[in-house]
Amino acid sequence: MVNVFLNGRYIGEHKDPASFIEKIKEMRRNGNLPTELNVAYYKEEDSIYILTDKGRARRPLIVVKDGKPLLTKEHIEKLKKNEISWDDLVKQGVIEYLDAEEEENAYIALDEKDLTPEHTHLEISPTIIMGPQANMVPYAQHSLSYRITLGAKMTKQALGLYTANVPIRADTDVSIIHYPQIPIVKTQMYDLLKVEDHPIGQNVVVAIMPFDGYNIQDAIVINKGSIERGLFRAxxxxxxxxxxxxxxxxxxxxxxxxxxxxxxxxxxxxxxxxxxxxxxxxxxxxxxxxxxxxxxxxxxxxxxxxxxxxxxxxxxxxxxxxxxxxxxxxxxxxxxxxxxxxxxxxxxxxxxxIPELGDKFASRHGQKGVVGLIVPEEDMPFTADGIIPDIIFSPHSIPTRMTVSHLIEVLGGKVGALYGKYVDATAFQSMSEFELRKMLKEAGFREDGSEIMYDGRTGEEIKARIFIGSQYYYRLKHMVANKIHARSRGPVQLLTRQPTEGRAKEGGLRLGEMEKDCLVGHGASLLLKERFDSDKTVLPVCKKCGLVAIYNKYKNKTMCPVCGENAPVTFVEMSYAFKLLLDELKSMGIYPKLKIKPKY
Amino acid sequence: MTLPPSIEEQLKELKEMLKLNKAQMEKLRKIAEKQYEKSLIEPGEAVGVVAAQSIGEPGTQLTLRTKLLAGATEMTVTQGLPRLIEIFDARSEPSTPAMTIFLKPSYATSEAKVEEIALRLLEISLEDISKEINVDLLRMRIEIELDPAKMKKFKVKEKDVLKRISEYFKSAKITTGAYKINIKPKEEDMDIKKLYRLRVKLKGLHIAGIKGIKQVLPIKFGNDWIIKTAGSNLKEVLKLPEVDIERTKTNDIFEIWRVLGIEAARNAIIEETLDVLKNQGIEVDVRHIMLVADIMTNDGTIKGIGRYGVSSAKASVLARASFEVPLKHLFSAAVKGEVDELRSVVENVMVNQPVPVGTGMVDLRVKKGDKK
Missing domain, CATH: 2.40.50.150 (RNA polymerase II, Rpb2 subunit, wall domain)
Structure with missing residues (x-):
């Protein structure tokens, strides 16, 4: 006999759990029981839980019977024609909501082609394996998961038009990009999240080529003309x-x-x-x-x-x-x-x-980089058609990271721009690379997306064909204007007389323990002393008792509070921090006697 | 000038190889001396800091996780950073003790022979050779059923097992059958709890082999046969006539110290450290590691690099106080009336004086009253 619980309360027993549950589910799908009801069988406990509580997280799935999804093409056609609605599908039992408990008993297929007779449900879309941000990465199926994660993380840092009532708001430290654009290559998630209403980047023309080493180590080269026209201005x-x-x-x-x-x-x-x-x-x-x-x-x-x-x-x-x-x-x-x-x-x-040297930019594939050089428009490379890239991206950023999706997006962006259409790049259901190539060829371009380019400074043809296309780029919130910092002299802390810490307080840059060891390792001991001179003080010290004495500047006289007026006092150079240590020792009841002897 | 013995030896070799005459030899010696002098460390060089940096920097590249070598004919031994920490911290026991036992050529003739020696090394407890060890509550005794197949494999005779048991439980009554041993303890121990405790003791009873050797693995190593073991017992292994005493090693540094003395332990520290680094494809000059090993062993015991080892032995109060638990050091120094002579680096950085290293070591001295 199996115990049956309704919302955690024991209500009775049943002989045959399998047929009982099947019957409940059938009734729910027929509309004889509320669709909000979920039922789960716990084998280990040998009990059935029926749940109708509020506050359970539930998600929709397509019901599968004998390896066939109940959602048919007819349904989809009718949906398209607005003859039926989502609620109708739920009422018909084609789609049902499962909670965490009932999900334990379900066998859910991710894709329709994986279906077997054992399956009970089918995911509405395989993209469900990713969250909202990860789903904003185009062609995600072509890159490593870690790169998608990075891309999703940087989506959160991108500047955009996050709200339209900026003039009347008083948010702390926020940036608004001036001319945000809807991406040409987008995923379904962009429509679901209504990114069109608050875009987070701009479509730029990207050429993947080195540029005199100014885009080494993930740096990017930006066209000055583009910036002057307002690109990524915030x-x-x-x-x-x-x-x-x-x-x-x-x-x-x-x-x-x-x-x-x-x-x-x-x-x-x-x-x-x-x-x-x-x-x-x-x-x-x-x-x-x-x-x-x-x-x-x-x-x-x-x-x-x-x-x-x-x-x-x-x-x-x-x-x-x-x-x-x-x-x-x-x-x-x-x-x-x-x-x-x-x-x-x-x-x-x-x-x-305005974008400047060192500002951070990123594509949607975890490919981030800072501006390495801003080049006048006339010096930028150009194609035979006269297209000048906005951004020059280093090819060395590609092989080790294997972000193939980055490249396909450039291709997709090019196709989208040429045909004047948005390109769907939703993971697992995007247009294939093969199709993109075909479309590019039909538009009269090389199918691999590469073009012959000319050096803007010399006018000579560049010896390699350059992969060039359109891509969506983010401007990330890390800007040099917020971070640049240097100091020679400046404020010191009251207690230790050492330089303050942090940019806001115009602080010093710490020469730490390990940096100190470097100077010691080189034997540069006098340089080391000079570097630590920031809290240097000269104190009168009594030779007799070894304690700090008093110097009266008006009378130009010294005295020791312990040994009296005529005590022998010399001036000793030390760090103020050490003087503090001496004071602290005294407060602990320890007598720190300084033994003074002439250096030479 | 006297050159170190190793260089002298090389010179001798060269002399014989190139058949040099006396004048040529003299010239070669001069060159060698000059080069030797050049390679000496300058006075005032901060060798300690440089050694620390030279070991510390590659240390950042060491793998943190110990790789499991699945299927390989190797014992899993702690490697990488954990092992390095183990060595420098001077842990009294390594987390994976292991030995590499070399055999004398006359004994290591064939694989079968080596395997036989290896099996003799293996520690065998009663549990290893018995099918069952049960407590018979009805008759208040312990029944052991030996496994003839396992006994044959480990070459243990029933007679010897019986001897070991009777040695161990002198007061108990022991009866035997065919591969069966029954032990009845004396009257006062007739207690269920005690009986179970006895059973546990019996399971671990050392029957044969060398205590501590948990696994053996004979491997062909070049022309030699070696036996790798998990578990270490240097003292007992060295007693065996088949073992080549000169080449046999263990990774238990404290055991080396106990058995062979502090100099051997120093060498073991150097070799183990180099081994760890080499395994990860990192080259560090031996002399840095030698310095560390010297510091760890210079008072005849092995001290770790850390709070309880080398650092607590520093001469300067301020240096000790700046490392860890300052109050403890300051108070004890005050009670003893210690004087800090400001001879080392840390103290001088604290009082903002030039550190006595490199350019800070030299002083200018003027002789007074010697004007002409």
Missing amino acids: TTYRPYKCEELRYPGGQTDIIKIPDKDIKGYRTEHAYRYLEEDGIIVPEAEVGPGDVLVGKVSPPRFLASLEEFRVGTEAQRETSTTLQHAEQGIVESVLISESEEGNKFVKVKVRDER
């Missing part, structure tokens, strides 16, 4: 916030142009774009250090209030400014009220990002 938006906070004691921040005698007043230059209300004018060109919203705050400690000051002296400057290494044009200003009812200002700054 705008980055960044909002800045400023709020008039309230403090205990009835004091508040005030948004205004700060008075000159205020503590922490910047230069007059920094406030130059502020209007009378203390907020910047739209369309102002701002750079690092420029004030967007002027603001003054009451003194931090109430104690300082007691010192009876006149005027605004005690107030602090707390304006919102542009960070180091940031620039742009003020796009819009929003004045509103925060949740607490304070005055609240948001300033959106826009910055145009």
Whole structure:
């Protein structure tokens, strides 16, 4: 006897599980039971689970009987003519939804030609093995799975027009590409996801050839003319916030142009774009250090209030400014009220990002690369028809990665451009390479997609035929403008006096442990000392007790707090970090005595 | 100038081969001396750092996973990075102990002969040669049924098995039948739990062969027959008359140290390290590895490269404190009143002084009052 459960509750027993389940399924398909019902038989537990709960993940499959799918050509014809709908198919029991439990008992074929009498279901499309992003890779069946994964990952980083209401939004750090295009070579997923409404790249003419070594190591060469015509041009938006906070004691921040005698007043230059209300004018060109919203705050400690000051002296400057290494044009200003009812200002700054050396681009096949050179249009190679590529891609990126789909896409793009049609490149059901070649030949081109090209600088014919075609390219969000960084002198940390870390704080580039070992290995010990001089200090040290002494600059006198006025004191050069270590040792109750002796 | 013995030997060989006279020989010697001097390390060269880099950089290319050599006539021995870590950490036992046993030519005459020797090496426990070892609860005894086929294969006689068992269980009552042994323990051990424990002990009872040798594999190696083993017992293997003592090896460095002494262990470290690197197709100069091996063994014991080994033996307080667990080192140094002389690299980097290496080693000294 088999236990039967309905939604986890025991409801009875049955003698013959197989026929029982078969009957339930039959009734569901006939419409006598709800289509939302699923049933599963657990052999190990010897129990049947009938599930009608809400919240189960279910997916549609074509029902198969005796090795034949119930969905016939007639159904498809009727669907095309809009005579029946999807719901009708579900009602007829041609298509049914399985949940995770019932799927355990099902035997599902991926493709119609794999069907055997044992199969119970058929996938609606074999592309179901991939997710939405992976399905956006054209001709995915022709490349390694890892490359598809990479392609899917980079799809997420591509710039596009992700929403149409950009002007009224205040998303942090987003970029919008100026002229996004629908790909010529696309998959079914593009229609399903409505990528046409928010495209994520542009169709470019790609020539696969080396270019004087400027596209080695996955770099790409871009046509300057294309960039000037707006190819991959993007705008980055960044909002800045400023709020008039309230403090205990009835004091508040005030948004205004700060008075000159205020503590922490910047230069007059920094406030130059502020209007009378203390907020910047739209369309102002701002750079690092420029004030967007002027603001003054009451003194931090109430104690300082007691010192009876006149005027605004005690107030602090707390304006919102542009960070180091940031620039742009003020796009819009929003004045509103925060949740607490304070005055609240948001300033959106826009910055145009024209493709430059080092910006990252990628095709849809995991073939990413940075711009290695921007070539004037007249110096670019051209075909006999006068076609000049937008991008020159290195042939060395192909063999080791085996991204055949990349090449077929170029071919497909060329065919699509010539016939003025979209090319379907959905995995497993795309147009074959053979057909593409045939179409290309009919259009009067070489069937392998290669063409004779001429060097733009010399006008000479290039000795090899160049594979050239159209392809969809992404501009990825990693741009040099956000990353470029160098420093010679700059801010240091308060505690250690060592350089700050990170680009935002204009930090230094760390010479780490292993880099140090390199200098030691070369025996360049004086160079090493110089490199670590960033926190160098000269301290007075008492020779008698070996502790740090005191130097009085006004009297030009030294003294030791332990040994008294006349103690022998010398000046010793050391790192500030070491001085800190000495202090810490003292705090631990350890007496770090420095033994001083002359060097020579 | 004295040249190292190996170069002297090469010179001698050359002299005989080319039939050089005395003057020519003198000239050759001069050239050799000059070249030798050239190849010497300069004072102040940071040999330790260079050695660390020379081993560390190729170490990044080592395979992390141990490959399983399916079907190959090789024992699976830990290789690559895990093995390298094992050697430098000075683990007291390798994860896969293994021996390569060379035989004296007079014994290794045919494959059958070698196989016979190999079988004699193999550790055989009672379990290996018996069909069943059961506890008879009714009669409160253990019944062992020996497997004649297996006994024949391992060349073990029933008589010897009986002898081993009676040696081991002197107080028990033992009765025998045809390939059957029944053991009845003494009265006070008549307890079910104890009986089962006894059964486990019996299973692992060492009957024949050498303890620790778990697998044997005779292989033709050039003109020689060698026996590769899984498991290692150098001391016992070297006692066998058939074994060529000079060439037989084990990968258990601590065992080499115990049996043959620290110099042999040093050589073993060098050879094992080189072996690992060579297996992965990486060439590292021996001298780097020799330096590491010297540091690991210079006090007569094997110390690992790490917190509990070499690093804890550093002279400088600051250097030790900067490595790991600083508080422990600082407090113990304070209690002992240690003085840091700032003689090594790390300390000097910390106080921002030139490190005493390379250009930082030399000082300028001026003699006062000697003006003319």
